[in-house]
Amino acid sequence: MSAELGIIAQQFVNGITLGGMYALLALGYTLVYGILLMINFAHAEMFMFGAYVGLFTLQGLSRIAFFTSSGPALLLLYVLTFLIAMIATGILGVVIERFAYRPLRHAPRLAPLISAIGVSLFLQNAALLWISSRSLPFPVLFEVRTFRIGGASISSMQILIIVTTIVLMLVLDSFVSRTRLGKSMRATSQDRDTAGLMGIDINRVIALTFFIGPALGAAAGIFSGMYYGNIKYNMGFIPGIKAFTAAVVGGIGNLRGAMLGGFLIGLLESLAAAYISTGYKDVIAFVVLIIVLIFKPGGLLGESVAEKV
Amino acid sequence: MLKVNDLHTFYGKIEALKGITIEVHEGEIVTLIGANGAGKSTTLKTISGQIAPRTGSIEFLGEQIAGMPAHLVTAKRVIQVPEGRRIFPQMSVRENLEMGAFLRNDKDEIAADLEKVLELFPRLRERVAQKGGTLSGGEQQMLAIARGMMARPNLLMLDEPSMGLAPVIVEVIFDTIKKLNKAGTTILLVEQNAAMALQVADRGYVLETGSVALTGTGKELLGNERVRKTYLGEI
Ligand SMILES: Nc1ncnc2c1ncn2[C@@H]1O[C@H](COP(=O)(O)OP(=O)(O)OP(=O)(O)O)[C@@H](O)[C@H]1O
Ligand SMILES: [Mg+2]
Numbered sequence: 001m002s003a004e005l006g007i008i009a010q011q012f013v014n015g016i017t018l019g020g021m022y023a024l025l026a027l028g029y030t031l032v033y034g035i036l037l038m039i040n041f042a043h044a045e046m047f048m049f050g051a052y053v054g055l056f057t058l059q060g061l062s063r064i065a066f067f068t069s070s071g072p073a074l075l076l077l078y079v080l081t082f083l084i085a086m087i088a089t090g091i092l093g094v095v096i097e098r099f100a101y102r103p104l105r106h107a108p109r110l111a112p113l114i115s116a117i118g119v120s121l122f123l124q125n126a127a128l129l130w131i132s133s134r135s136l137p138f139p140v141l142f143e144v145r146t147f148r149i150g151g152a153s154i155s156s157m158q159i160l161i162i163v164t165t166i167v168l169m170l171v172l173d174s175f176v177s178r179t180r181l182g183k184s185m186r187a188t189s190q191d192r193d194t195a196g197l198m199g200i201d202i203n204r205v206i207a208l209t210f211f212i213g214p215a216l217g218a219a220a221g222i223f224s225g226m227y228y229g230n231i232k233y234n235m236g237f238i239p240g241i242k243a244f245t246a247a248v249v250g251g252i253g254n255l256r257g258a259m260l261g262g263f264l265i266g267l268l269e270s271l272a273a274a275y276i277s278t279g280y281k282d283v284i285a286f287v288v289l290i291i292v293l294i295f296k297p298g299g300l301l302g303e304s305v306a307e308k309v
Numbered sequence: 310m311l312k313v314n315d316l317h318t319f320y321g322k323i324e325a326l327k328g329i330t331i332e333v334h335e336g337e338i339v340t341l342i343g344a345n346g347a348g349k350s351t352t353l354k355t356i357s358g359q360i361a362p363r364t365g366s367i368e369f370l371g372e373q374i375a376g377m378p379a380h381l382v383t384a385k386r387v388i389q390v391p392e393g394r395r396i397f398p399q400m401s402v403r404e405n406l407e408m409g410a411f412l413r414n415d416k417d418e419i420a421a422d423l424e425k426v427l428e429l430f431p432r433l434r435e436r437v438a439q440k441g442g443t444l445s446g447g448e449q450q451m452l453a454i455a456r457g458m459m460a461r462p463n464l465l466m467l468d469e470p471s472m473g474l475a476p477v478i479v480e481v482i483f484d485t486i487k488k489l490n491k492a493g494t495t496i497l498l499v500e501q502n503a504a505m506a507l508q509v510a511d512r513g514y515v516l517e518t519g520s521v522a523l524t525g526t527g528k529e530l531l532g533n534e535r536v537r538k539t540y541l542g543e544i
Contacts, residue, residue: 196379
């Protein structure tokens with residue numbers, strides 16, 4: 001394979017890894033927007049919070065000799081780390097909704113947005129003050145091996161990230177389309193008041209949404225820690241903006257759109273880093289946003305069925 | 310069956326209901342008529358739990374339901390078919406109908422009811438797989454009513470079911486209402502089409518700016534001079 005193709009293949013692998021993280025985070029923005037028509041500015045902090053809970057869980061559990069004694073035990077350690085971080089962050093999401101957003105549900109639309117910014121600032125500063133103002137190393141407890149496929153190399157870490165991301169997405173997708181709770185989420189996002197008339201407990205659906213989004217964001221945060229090797233109190237900011245952009249590119253409110261948008265932005269960003277300049281990497285998301293919105297104002301998979309009035 | 314007593318409902322500072330008292334007996338068709346903004350929809354929304362009243366009581370089968378959230382009222386099979394159709398635009402016709410039966414878990418009976426409503430509205434049968442948002446306005450109205458029926462209501466509250474429908478379809482809707490009622494469903498009907506509503510109704514209430522101005526049997530109201538002038542368009 002030529003060197004040129006090798007670079008493309010390599011950037012493709014990197015882009016999918018990065019895109020998976022954006023996509024997971026983008027799902028949280030799109031879920032909340034779909035149900036409440038609100039942009040949850042505090043969502044980027046779920047990424048950060050999840051990474052910290054993941055780090056502390058990993059550190060704590062790895063002191064127990066059993067978990068590092070064998071391959072399967074190590075796998076269990078990672079599964080537990082993800083579960084605990086995702087559940088803890090999900091609970092944080094529910095608590096935030098309950099106390100910072102629900103009281104403002106009938107207020108003008110700007111009020112919950114401002115409240116969300118407040119929550120975001122609070123969480124960042126809490127991490128800065130109580131944990132550390134510097135970045136903390138995120139250990140990797142397994143041996144990272146690298147495989148060569150064609151001209152590209154892919155690490156076992158990347159495989160782990162990509163596979164877990166895809167599994168989480170498939171689970172979410174079938175949850176929403178197949179289960180009763182998923183149906184009640186869809187109904188609530190299409191018409192909240194009418195969903196109540198069907199017998200759906202709206203507050204429960206909203207709480208559920210605020211659990212799932214942050215839980216997925218936490219997984220993305222841990223991936224980021226593992227991939228880059230460290231975490232910091234403001235680590236959610238840039239990925240948060242890009243993931244939000246990804247959600248809009250895909251058509252905000254649309255789950256598959258958020259996934260598509262995340263992968264698209266991750267891929268283009270990696271390719272741009274190789275072919276244009278790494279300096280431009282961070283503006284790619286917005287260039288994509290502008291181009292997509294010019295041709296498809298509702299996003300790539302935005303609502304195609306107009307509501308009849 | 311349903312006793313609404315001195316209901317006051319506000320939207321912020323606006324008092325939309327200024328002491329509404331109405332009663333619906335088991336097996337009846339009762340209609341609420343009144344001009345735009347009289348408070349008909351607000352009355353239904355307050356009963357169904359979409360808005361909480363400031364004061365007043367709503368008793369259904371002996372139980373207080375005033376201020377109860379909508380999903381709990383629905384669980385009592387007090388079902389509102391909202392004004393303006395409000396079907397789920399991204400769901401297929403079939404999924405919309407299934408949403409109507411959301412709280413039921415008698416699978417076979419749900420399937421039978423689905424068959425029944427599709428029998429009643431053949432237009433919906435032709436379009437079961439189509440998304441709700443792509444239906445015509447009239448078809449959406451049929452879907453909204455059919456979805457309400459899927460809940461097997463004890464009390465079915467319809468908010469302007471004939472709005473925007475061709476006269477033939479209006480006939481179908483009113484026939485359906487009568488049939489449902491014969492089969493045991495109690496009905497509270499809000500209508501602009503006062504003539505037709507009063508013809509099918511056992512009793513009616515005329516609302517004016519948030520209070521009950523007149524009440525009587527359907528026949529009495531049809532014969533009432535004020536009703537004839539204001540709501541039936543006679544000169
Ligand atoms: N969401 C709302 N916010 C503020 N005021 C409202 C709201 N909904 C209704 N109102 C007011 O409450 C009053 C009663 O409205 P309601 O919708 O119950 O009337 P209606 O009798 O159903 O009228 P129509 O025949 O036009 O449907 C009106 O004056 C209306 O402007
Ligand atoms: Mg009305």
